[in-house]
Amino acid sequence: MASTIVVIAAGEMGAAIGQRLRLRGATVRTALKGRSAATIARAQAAGLIAVEDDAKLVENTDFVLSVMPPGQAKGLAQRLAPALTALAKKPVFVDCNAVAPATVRDIAAVIAPTGCVFADVGILGPPPPKEGTASPRLYASGEGARRSLELKDFGLDMRLVDGGIGEASAVKMGYACLTKGSQAIGAAMMLGAMRNGVAPVVKDALADSLPELLGYSARQMPRMYPKAYRWVAEMEEIAKFLAADPGASQMLEGAAKLYAQIAEDFEKHRDEGTVATIEGFLKK
Numbered sequence: 700m701a702s703t704i705v706v707i708a709a710g711e712m713g714a715a716i717g718q719r720l721r722l723r724g725a726t727v728r729t730a731l732k733g734r735s736a737a738t739i740a741r742a743q744a745a746g747l748i749a750v751e752d753d754a755k756l757v758e759n760t761d762f763v764l765s766v767m768p769p770g771q772a773k774g775l776a777q778r779l780a781p782a783l784t785a786l787a788k789k790p791v792f793v794d795c796n797a798v799a800p801a802t803v804r805d806i807a808a809v810i811a812p813t814g815c816v817f818a819d820v821g822i823l824g825p826p827p828p829k830e831g832t833a834s835p836r837l838y839a840s841g842e843g844a845r846r847s848l849e850l851k852d853f854g855l856d857m858r859l860v861d862g863g864i865g866e867a868s869a870v871k872m873g874y875a876c877l878t879k880g881s882q883a884i885g886a887a888m889m890l891g892a893m894r895n896g897v898a899p900v901v902k903d904a905l906a907d908s909l910p911e912l913l914g915y916s917a918r919q920m921p922r923m924y925p926k927a928y929r930w931v932a933e934m935e936e937i938a939k940f941l942a943a944d945p946g947a948s949q950m951l952e953g954a955a956k957l958y959a960q961i962a963e964d965f966e967k968h969r970d971e972g973t974v975a976t977i978e979g980f981l982k983k
Contacts (some may be wrong), residue, residue, distance in 0.1 A: 700843045700913075701848075702720075702724070702725045702726070702757060702761045702762070702852075702854075703726045703728065703760045703761055704717075704726070704727050704728070704754060704760060704761060704762045704763075704764065704765045704767060705728045705729065705757060705760050705762070705763040705790070706724045706727055706728075706747065706763065706826075707729055707730055707764070707765060707766065707767065707775060708719070708728050708729070708730075708734070708738070708765075708767055708775075708844070708871075708876050709729045709731065709734070709738050709739075709741055709742035709745065709747060710738065710741075710766065710767075710768075711741075711826055712762065712766055712822065712826045712835075713764075713766035713929070714738075714741045714742055714744075714745040714747065714826075715745070715766060715826030715827050715828070715829075716764065716795075716826065716827060716855065717729060717742075717745050717747045717767060717906055718744075718745035718747075718821040718827075719745075719827040719834065719853065719855065720827070720850070720853045720854070720855070720944075721745065721746045721747070722854070723852070723853040723854040724745075724749065725853050726855065727745075727746070727747050727748065728747065728748045728749075728750045728756055728760070729742055729747040729748070729749060729852065730749065730750060730751055730756055731749045731751070731752075732751045732918075734800030744858045746825075749801075750953065753779055753781070753782040754785065756779075756782070756785060757779060757782050757783055757790060759788060760790040761791070762790050762791050762792075762793055762847070762849075762850065763779065763783070763790050763791070763792050763793065763815075763880060764795055765793065765794050765795060765796060765806075766778070766796065766811060766822075767796050768796075768929045768932060769796055769797050769798050769802075769929075769932040769933050769935075769936050770932035770969070771949060772794065772796035772802070772806055773802070773806050773809065774978070776794070776806045776809040776810055777809055778794070780809055780810065780812070780813050781914045783810070783813035783815050784813045784814065785897055786813075786814075787945060787959060789814050789815045790815060791815065791816045791817075791818055791843045791846045791847060792813075792815045792816070792817050792818070792830070793808070793811045793818055793820050793839075793843065793844070793847050793850075794818070794820060795808050795819065795820045795821075795822050795837070795932045797821070797822075797871055797875060798868055798936045798938070799868060799872055799936045799939040800864075800866070800868045800869050800872070800940065801865070801939060802867040802868070802936060802939065803819050803864060803865055804864055806811075806864055807819070807841070807864045809906040810868075811881060811937070814957045815902050816842055816843035816846060817843050817864060818839050818840075818841050818842070818844050818846065818847040819832075819840045819841040819842030819851055819863075819864045819865060819867040819868055820837050820838065820839045820840075820847060820865065820867055820868045821830075821837070821838045821867040821869075821871025821872075821874075822835050822836075822871065822877060823836045823837075823838065823870070823871065823874050824838055825887045825891060826837055827839045827854065827855070831943065832854065834854060834855050834856040835855075835856065836856050836858055837850070837855055837856060837857050837858065838858050838859075838860045838867045838870045838871070839857055839858065839859055839860060839867055840860040840861070840862050840863060840864065840865070840866035840867040841863055841864040841865075841867070842863075842864075844859055844860070844867070844961050845859065862870075866982070869940065871916055872936065872937050873940075875933060875937060876937050876940070876941070876951065876983045879930055879933065879934070879937075879954075880934075880937070880950075880951060880954055881952035882916070882919055882923055882955075883934070883953075883958065885912075885916040885919075885920065886888045886923075886961065886973070886977055887957065888901070888919065889916075889920070889977045889980035889981070890973060890976050890977065890980075891978070891979050893976045893977075893979050894976065894978055895923045898983045899980070899983050902980065902983055904935045917981055919979075920977055920981060921978075924961060924974055925965065926963075927958040927959075927961040927962040928958075928959075928962035930955075930958045931955050931959045931962065932949050932955075933956035934952070934954040934958060935951075935952065937954075938951040938955065939951045959975075960972070960973050961973050963972060
């Protein structure tokens with residue numbers, strides 16, 4: 700079936716999802732004003748149509764997918780709310796951001812007065828490739844969850860989570876707590892081993908007893924550096940998700956600070972900061 704879908708933003712995940720939707724027959728719009736040259740090139744390569752006027756961006760659309768860095772998710776909802784309110788035909792607003800249940804409920808409260816149905820969606824897994832059928836798993840809950848299952852027709856692996864707004868985000872938070880939280884612990888281990896001069900011994904011990912974990916860390920660390928800036932807010936959202944358990948919450952707040960330092964060093968101090976130290980461990 701034909702469909703017009705908005706995907707914002709055209710980051711690594713958003714552009715890949717938009718490309719998958721387009722290749723399966725949808726018309727896909729995005730907004731690129733103020734975005735970097737790399738983002739613009741990525742959107743163009745994915746075949747996304749740039750529309751900079753918000754009213755024209757959302758008119759005659761079936762779905763609006765918000766795929767933003769967590770700290771910018773509510774701001775996008777606030778920005779689009781006036782244009783969505785003015786529409787006679789309302790799209791489903793699909794929030795696909797890595798945010799805590801409390802945060803996604805705040806976002807849903809912004810969208811509610813617009814008259815749009817809201818779907819809470821958590822994305823688990825890497826961006827969909829251009830070739831093949833692989834897709835991240837998109838868990839959906841809330842009033843618009845069943846409508847969002849229509850995105851299966853465009854090549855996305857949509858899965859229903861029973862419950863209201865916040866349930867799908869809770870799935871995402873739990874999953875990311877382990878995957879991205881464990882990378883923070885791995886980075887901390889490497890920093891400590893290097894700065895205490897025992898990296899070869901620690902690495903040998905891991906190779907003997909936990910080779911799979913060492914291999915996973917070695918593969919994931921270099922992929923993490925350019926994403927670390929986005930993971931700061933995600934760790935903060937997971938800390939909010941864990942607020943009932945202060946020790947766990949504080950651990951993720953610490954992970955946010957570590958990712959902030961890695962992000963800064965990746966941009967400015969690659970020869971001497973945390974990134975260089977982690978790379979030193981990997982090369983020992």
